[in-house]
Amino acid sequence: xxxxxxxxxxxxxxxxxxxxxxxxxxxxxxxxxxxxxxxxxxxxxxxxxxxxxxxxxxxxxxxxxxxxxxxxxxxxxxxxxxxxxxxxxxxxxxxxxxxxxxxxxxxxxxxxx
Amino acid sequence: xxxxxxxxxxxxxxxxxxxxxxxxxxxxxxxxxxxxxxxxxxxxxxxxxxxxxxxxxxxxxxxxxxxxxxxxxxxxxxxxxxxxxxxxxxxxxxxxxxxxxxxxxxxxx
Numbered sequence: 001x002x003x004x005x006x007x008x009x010x011x012x013x014x015x016x017x018x019x020x021x022x023x024x025x026x027x028x029x030x031x032x033x034x035x036x037x038x039x040x041x042x043x044x045x046x047x048x049x050x051x052x053x054x055x056x057x058x059x060x061x062x063x064x065x066x067x068x069x070x071x072x073x074x075x076x077x078x079x080x081x082x083x084x085x086x087x088x089x090x091x092x093x094x095x096x097x098x099x100x101x102x103x104x105x106x107x108x109x110x111x112x113x
Numbered sequence: 114x115x116x117x118x119x120x121x122x123x124x125x126x127x128x129x130x131x132x133x134x135x136x137x138x139x140x141x142x143x144x145x146x147x148x149x150x151x152x153x154x155x156x157x158x159x160x161x162x163x164x165x166x167x168x169x170x171x172x173x174x175x176x177x178x179x180x181x182x183x184x185x186x187x188x189x190x191x192x193x194x195x196x197x198x199x200x201x202x203x204x205x206x207x208x209x210x211x212x213x214x215x216x217x218x219x220x221x222x
């Protein structure tokens with residue numbers, strides 16, 4: 001079955017460390033997205049990519065970086081510059097055409113220890 | 114400014130007690146409105162897409178409707194397994210989506 005896979009499910013980061021969250025999809029979707037979800041807040045867009053080797057900043061890109069070297073993969077790095085990284089991170093994908101919504105992964109919960 | 118507001122923030126229902134969740138929006142042109150269900154610790158699961166005012170979609174005990182200013186998610190005779198957070202998202206012209214903060218639904222047996 002096609003889907004979108006995030007790993008790991010839980011991740012712990014020490015102060016000053018960079019960590020990378022994985023997102024892989026086999027849906028042949030063009031666009032991929034990273035969102036951050038905090039209690040009481042809507043999903044906030046971090047970065048998105050509509051085609052390979054191209055990506056744009058979302059509303060809260062500071063302290064994060066991404067790459068899109070393959071259509072299937074869109075990893076997110078949370079750098080030490082992100083001062084409040086503890087959150088639930090969601091990856092999503094969709095076709096650029098057809099007016100369809102997102103397909104989401106199951107999420108990664110990142111905790112700073 | 115594009116904005117999505119969901120109400121109520123939380124809703125507790127007795128099993129079988131029907132109700133509605135609201136999603137109001139102000140966007141510059143609507144390409145689509147989307148409803149998702151999210152269980153704790155999991156990613157949102159797609160429920161419905163609505164494209165134009167007057168459109169309705171149904172799935173089991175859920176029915177979504179759309180006007181020019183808002184959408185409703187009607188839940189008929191809910192069961193405990195319908196307990197979840199329901200998210201609304203809108204896509205204005207362009208590729209970015211805007212999400213509401215969700216309604217947390219609890220259905221009590």
